Amino acid sequence: MIRSLLLAVSIAALAGCKTDSPNYCPAGAGMCTPPGDGSSGGQCSDDGACNTADFPACELTLHQCKACTATNKGVCDGNTPHCENNACVACVSDQDCMSGSGVCLPTGGCADPKQIIHAASPSGKTAACGDGTQPACSLVGALAMVNATRNVIKLDDTGIFATMNGFIVSNDVTIDARGATLNRSQDGPVVTVNDNKSLTLLGGTISNAVGAGGDGLKCGHNSTLAVFDSTITSNNETGISSDGCRATVVHAKISSNSKAQPPMLFAGIEVSNGGSLTISRSQIISNRGGGITVGMNSTFTIVGNMFLNNGDSSGLVGGLQVTTTVPGNRLDFNTLSGNTATTGIAAGVQCTAPAVSTVVPPPPLTAQNNVIWDNNGASAVQVSGTCFHAYSDIGTTAVPGTLTPPDGNDFSQPPQFTSSTDLTVNSTSPIRGKGNPSSDLGGIASTDILGVPRTVRPSAGPDPGAYIVPEN
Numbered sequence: 001m002i003r004s005l006l007l008a009v010s011i012a013a014l015a016g017c018k019t020d021s022p023n024y025c026p027a028g029a030g031m032c033t034p035p036g037d038g039s040s041g042g043q044c045s046d047d048g049a050c051n052t053a054d055f056p057a058c059e060l061t062l063h064q065c066k067a068c069t070a071t072n073k074g075v076c077d078g079n080t081p082h083c084e085n086n087a088c089v090a091c092v093s094d095q096d097c098m099s100g101s102g103v104c105l106p107t108g109g110c111a112d113p114k115q116i117i118h119a120a121s122p123s124g125k126t127a128a129c130g131d132g133t134q135p136a137c138s139l140v141g142a143l144a145m146v147n148a149t150r151n152v153i154k155l156d157d158t159g160i161f162a163t164m165n166g167f168i169v170s171n172d173v174t175i176d177a178r179g180a181t182l183n184r185s186q187d188g189p190v191v192t193v194n195d196n197k198s199l200t201l202l203g204g205t206i207s208n209a210v211g212a213g214g215d216g217l218k219c220g221h222n223s224t225l226a227v228f229d230s231t232i233t234s235n236n237e238t239g240i241s242s243d244g245c246r247a248t249v250v251h252a253k254i255s256s257n258s259k260a261q262p263p264m265l266f267a268g269i270e271v272s273n274g275g276s277l278t279i280s281r282s283q284i285i286s287n288r289g290g291g292i293t294v295g296m297n298s299t300f301t302i303v304g305n306m307f308l309n310n311g312d313s314s315g316l317v318g319g320l321q322v323t324t325t326v327p328g329n330r331l332d333f334n335t336l337s338g339n340t341a342t343t344g345i346a347a348g349v350q351c352t353a354p355a356v357s358t359v360v361p362p363p364p365l366t367a368q369n370n371v372i373w374d375n376n377g378a379s380a381v382q383v384s385g386t387c388f389h390a391y392s393d394i395g396t397t398a399v400p401g402t403l404t405p406p407d408g409n410d411f412s413q414p415p416q417f418t419s420s421t422d423l424t425v426n427s428t429s430p431i432r433g434k435g436n437p438s439s440d441l442g443g444i445a446s447t448d449i450l451g452v453p454r455t456v457r458p459s460a461g462p463d464p465g466a467y468i469v470p471e472n
Contacts, residue, residue, distance in 0.1 A: 040086070041065030047072060059086055079109035094154075094178060103154050103176045106200070106228055106250075111174070115152040117142045121159025121180070139167060139175075139182070146171040155180040155204070169193045177204025177230070187211025189218040190235070193245065198224035209235040215266075216257065219245035221273065227252050234259060237266040239287065242275040242298075249279040258288035265289035265315045271298045274326075280304045281449045281466075290317025291339065294324055300353075301330045303444045306423050306466045311340040311347060311376075318347030318375055323385075327354040331367035331387070333435075333445055333454075335415075335423050335466040339375040347376035348394075351387035366390050369435040371415050371423075371465035391436040393464055409436075415465065424467045432469040433460030 041055030043063050050056050050065035057072035058065055068074030068083035076088035081104075082096045083089075090108025094100050097110035105111055120136035137145075139161045142153045151173050155161060158179035166184045169192065182204060184190045190209045193199045199219070206216040214236030219225040221244035231253045232239040239257040240247060247269075254268040268287035271277045272295040279300075284291040284307045291310035294300045300322055311318035318339035322329070331351065341347040349372055354362035368390040372382045382394050395412035411434060416426040425431065439445070439462055441454045448454060449466040456462050463469045 040067075057086075079107060081110050094176065101154075103152055103174070103202070105174070106202070106226070111152045115150055117145050117150055117153050118156050119153055119161070120156045121161050139163070143167060143169065143171075143173070146173045152176065167191045169197050169199045172198045174200040174202065175204075176202045178202060179204070181205040181207060183208045184210065184214075188213045189215040189241070191217045193217070193219035193223045193225055195220040196222050198226075200226040201228065201230050203229045205231040205233065206239075207232070207234045209237070211236060213237065214260070215239070215241040217241070219243070219247060221245070226250075231255070232268075233257065236260050237264075238270045238289075239268045240270070242269070242271040242277060244273040245271075245275045247271065247275065247277050247279075249277070249282055251281045252279075253283045253285070254287065254291075255283070255285040256287065262312075262314065265312055265317075267291060267293045267317060267321075268310065269293070271295060271300065274298055276300065277302070278444070280444045281447070281451070282306075283308070283449070284319075285309060288312045289315060290321060290341075291319045291336075292321070293317055294322040296324055297326055298324050299326050299328050300324070301444065302332075302334060303330060304333045304447075304449055304466055305335075306449055307334065307336040307339055308421065308423060309338045309340075313340055313342065315341055316345060317341060317350070318345070319349060319372075321350040323350070323352045325354065327362045328356050329353045329365050331365065331370065332439070333369045333448070333462075333464065333466060335371040335373075336375060337371070337373050337417065337423055338420060341376060343376075344381065346381040346384035348372040348382040349385075349387075349389075351383070351385040353385075353387055364388055368392060369439060369462065369464040370394075371431060373415055373417075391434060391439075391461065391464060393431050393434070423465075425465070425469055427470045427472045429463075429469045431464050433457040433463065435461035435464045437461040 041052045042065055044050050044058040044065050047058045050058050055065035057069040057074040059069050066086035067088050068076045076083050080088035081091045091104035094104050097104050103111040118136040119139045119142040136156050154176045160181045162183040164186045166188050182190050190206050209216055215238045216232040216235040218241045223245045225247045227249045229251050233255045235257045236259050239254045257268050258266040266289040268284050269292045274297045276299045280303050282305045286309045291307040307319035318341040319336040336348045339347045353365040355365045364386045366388040370392040372394045391409050393415055413430040415431050416429040418424045448468045452468045454462050
């Protein structure tokens with residue numbers, strides 16, 4: 001009798017504990033105690049208990065109704081199709097869109113399935129072009145189908161897409177090339193964007209253009225090129241050639257271009273004839289004709305990039321050469337090292353450009369928050385031209401006083417790179433906080449090349465260069 005009584009008391013106690021728990025809500029009971037913080041609904045034990053439109057998914061660890069969970073996409077759709085920390089955010093990959101069969105756009109949303117034309121490499125293509133319900137076609141065939149309503153091409157496999165005559169963009173198009181490689185087997189560019197047209201390239205590798213005019217990407221007059229997360233490599237001439245084109249490059253790798261035989265040398269990116277370049281969070285590596293060149297009547301915004309081992313001992317451009325008479329330029333938060341040029345020519349930065357100004361003539365551009373270190377060896381010229389340099393680490397030679405603004409805030413200290421081929425910096429780097437405290441850290445400068453947010457350090461400034469100094 002006593003044993004039965006004790007058992008009954010224990011069961012009652014357990015039941016009381018369970019119902020008194022702030023995280024318990026019986027299945028199907030819906031919202032028991034709304035938290036009131038706007039981030040979730042009520043308590044729950046399964047998805048069936050979450051009966052509100054905003055919070056339809058039960059987070060079983062917290063026993064709370066949320067917008068989404070790892071196993072329930074919930075309300076994630078439109079421009080916020082990805083679930084992260086139980087909140088809907090922009091897509092991070094194609095997997096967020098139609099279980100991988102859709103296209104994640106730079107806007108953060110997914111392309112309308114009705115817009116998509118599917119293409120496959122030769123091993124997977126058929127004669128017919130597909131729309132998701134039919135077999136995929138070749139990339140050349142898909143480009144021929146592009147119109148105002150079907151203007152997104154998805155490459156459905158990670159094979160090599162090759163053609164004899166290159167891929168021609170004659171209508172505005174987005175190409176999702178994630179994981180794929182585009183080649184050309186005869187002389188000329190791999191991809192050409194015709195005048196007055198636009199291409200948005202998502203991922204993929206553009207490589208091995210051969211012969212005369214063997215550029216990776218070539219965009220014509222008044223055309224628009226946007227490159228995200230792509231690799232442009234091992235092309236005979238220029239990686240990206242912008243001839244009067246508006247080019248934007250984000251988080252790309254431009255490497256080992258200019259494979260033509262000497263004395264022909266081509267830069268990784270060349271901008272000319274009134275074109276423009278905006279490039280951020282990108283790596284420009286081992287291009288024999290130099291990293292980037294920007295010519296007369298063109299503009300540039302070059303923020304947060306790494307330039308390594310570009311140029312040639314017989315060449316005229318090392319890391320970067322900008323020579324323009326047009327105002328409206330920016331050169332901030334870049335790291336340049338190991339770049340090479342002919343003796344006596346600045347192998348780091350050659351800069352002649354006016355600033356953004358209504359003054360006639362406009363004053364020189366002030367490049368700031370850059371690390372320009374050990375280009376062409378310890379005794380080489382690092383910078384030249386008419387541009388000022390501010391809050392930058394320039395050396396190993398002394399900072400040239402004629403190029404320094406009156407406040408004298410440039411410095412010359414070893415930045416402590418991880419190695420000669422890895423330009424991340426050690427936690428003890430002297431560049432910590434040496435940037436301009438008044439720097440614009442919005443938009444294109446909001447993160448470093450690795451995506452780490454930039455901030456102004458207490459009683460100091462941001463860290464110069466492409467890489468933020470890690471904490472101890």
